[in-house]
Amino acid sequence: MKPAPFDYVRAESVEDALSALAERSEARVLAGGQSLIAMMNLRLAKPACLVDINRLSELDYIRLEGDELAIGALTRHTTAATSPAVGEHWPLMTAAYGHVAHRAVRNRGTVGGNLCHAEPASENPAVAIATGAPLVLRSVDGERRIAAADFFLSLYETAAQQNELLTEIRIPKAPVKQGSSFQEMSTRKGDFALVGIAATLECPNGACSDARVVAVGVGERAERLDAAEAAIKGAVMNEAGIAAAAEAARDSVNPPSDFHADSEYRRDLVFTLTKRALGEAHGRCRKGG
Amino acid sequence: MESVKIALTVNGQRHERETEPRRLLSDFLREDLRLTGTHVGCEHGVCGSCTILMNGQSTRACLTFAVMADGAEITTIEGLGSVDDMHPLQAAFWEKHGLQCGFCTPGMLMTALELLRENPDASREQIREALSGNLCRCTGYQTIVDAVEAAAETMRGAGR
Numbered sequence: 001m002k003p004a005p006f007d008y009v010r011a012e013s014v015e016d017a018l019s020a021l022a023e024r025s026e027a028r029v030l031a032g033g034q035s036l037i038a039m040m041n042l043r044l045a046k047p048a049c050l051v052d053i054n055r056l057s058e059l060d061y062i063r064l065e066g067d068e069l070a071i072g073a074l075t076r077h078t079t080a081a082t083s084p085a086v087g088e089h090w091p092l093m094t095a096a097y098g099h100v101a102h103r104a105v106r107n108r109g110t111v112g113g114n115l116c117h118a119e120p121a122s123e124n125p126a127v128a129i130a131t132g133a134p135l136v137l138r139s140v141d142g143e144r145r146i147a148a149a150d151f152f153l154s155l156y157e158t159a160a161q162q163n164e165l166l167t168e169i170r171i172p173k174a175p176v177k178q179g180s181s182f183q184e185m186s187t188r189k190g191d192f193a194l195v196g197i198a199a200t201l202e203c204p205n206g207a208c209s210d211a212r213v214v215a216v217g218v219g220e221r222a223e224r225l226d227a228a229e230a231a232i233k234g235a236v237m238n239e240a241g242i243a244a245a246a247e248a249a250r251d252s253v254n255p256p257s258d259f260h261a262d263s264e265y266r267r268d269l270v271f272t273l274t275k276r277a278l279g280e281a282h283g284r285c286r287k288g289g
Numbered sequence: 290m291e292s293v294k295i296a297l298t299v300n301g302q303r304h305e306r307e308t309e310p311r312r313l314l315s316d317f318l319r320e321d322l323r324l325t326g327t328h329v330g331c332e333h334g335v336c337g338s339c340t341i342l343m344n345g346q347s348t349r350a351c352l353t354f355a356v357m358a359d360g361a362e363i364t365t366i367e368g369l370g371s372v373d374d375m376h377p378l379q380a381a382f383w384e385k386h387g388l389q390c391g392f393c394t395p396g397m398l399m400t401a402l403e404l405l406r407e408n409p410d411a412s413r414e415q416i417r418e419a420l421s422g423n424l425c426r427c428t429g430y431q432t433i434v435d436a437v438e439a440a441a442e443t444m445r446g447a448g449r
Binding site: 001002003004005006007008010030033034037038040041042050052054078101102103104105107108188189190 | 291293309310311313316332333334337340343346347348349351352353354356357400403419421422
């Protein structure tokens with residue numbers, strides 16, 4: 001099938017884009033198009049008006065600003081995946097990119113576009129939630145920041161208003177003593193996750209002081225696994241401690257059954273991948289990041 | 290929905306056209322420019338048969354509107370080589386039986402071209418990784434990997 005007709009506006013500046021979004025309530029943002037155009041080709045999406053932001057090079061950057069890494073929303077996945085700054089200061093994102101699509105899709109798809117699309121089986125939302133990254137939204141009315149944890153509401157639904165443009169993702173630099181890991185099971189490498197687990201740990205002296213465990217594929221959005229995190233904090237991170245946390249993770253989720261995997265299998269994956277993620281994160285922690 | 294004027298360079302040749310915003314680059318190349326080497330398979334980005342280079346980077350033409358390619362430099366399979374002057378990749382695919390029906394082949398070649406430009410010493414593992422987004426129903430992939438490996442050797446020797 002071919003996409004339904006739409007009106008096309010090409011923004012030449014951020015202000016241009018914001019005005020266009022404010023002018024028409026049916027206006028939607030077109031960034032890399034790797035998710036949106038696919039849906040439009042299947043007529044699962046039929047936006048009446050698209051605002052093309054691909055000329056906004058001022059939103060394509062990765063900058064170290066003090067203790068935070070600032071990533072412009074139009075940064076292409078290829079840029080982020082191969083960025084030495086991201087590799088050094090946010091290795092969880094680099095690890096997740098090993099599972100994201102394929103090169104041609106990564107060349108055009110953008111970090112911001114992927115977050116705003118809010119595909120439940122996508123990796124980056126879990127990465128954003130695991131680091132508590134604030135997201136910066138702009139509109140003709142001004143600018144606001146929202147924590148990643150509050151941004152993803154449901155299937156393809158975020159807290160961004162129709163007239164808002166995501167402009168930036170800010171991440172606190174990972175502490176030196178933090179270990180992270182991203183584990184995923186998908187039908188083929190590059191496919192959407194059946195289940196994915198993002199984990200970050202800080203474990204000075206064997207016991208764990210801070211843990212984030214975020215699951216992909218257990219519901220309509222990426223979820224922090226509070227039960228797993230609670231089981232880890234303060235625990236000694238040996239094999240038994242990790243297994244207990246993985247069990248807590250499995251018992252806390254109620255994943256959907258669908259065409260790709262049933263609930264039972266997804267629960268098993270949560271257990272196995274949480275165990276692997278915590279094991280790997282812990283190993284990296286002890287090595288000093 | 291108004292037509293939009295675009296100007297783009299395809300295989301070194303400049304084209305100016307008017308097009309509907311919803312016109313996919315894959316259809317624009319095939320139907321407006323009569324360059325039918327770029328194929329349409331799944332039309333949602335997963336099969337790779339529509340892969341071209343846009344500003345030197347592999348891109349799914351089915352996930353790009355032609356209007357987004359305004360001002361861009363596009364390379365399609367027609368720009369890689371010709372029957373009388375094959376690119377080493379094309380010669381290698383021929384010699385190593387890297388194709389049967391040929392439907393996936395242009396996409397495979399454009400993806401392989403990007404790989405070898407960036408990593409002329411790509412290992413078999415790296416070749417498989419790079420081509421993992423291009424599906425083939427005929428060959429079983431082994432001869433495709435053989436072909437890319439052989440082309441890489443030729444290209445290293447010729448300094449290409």
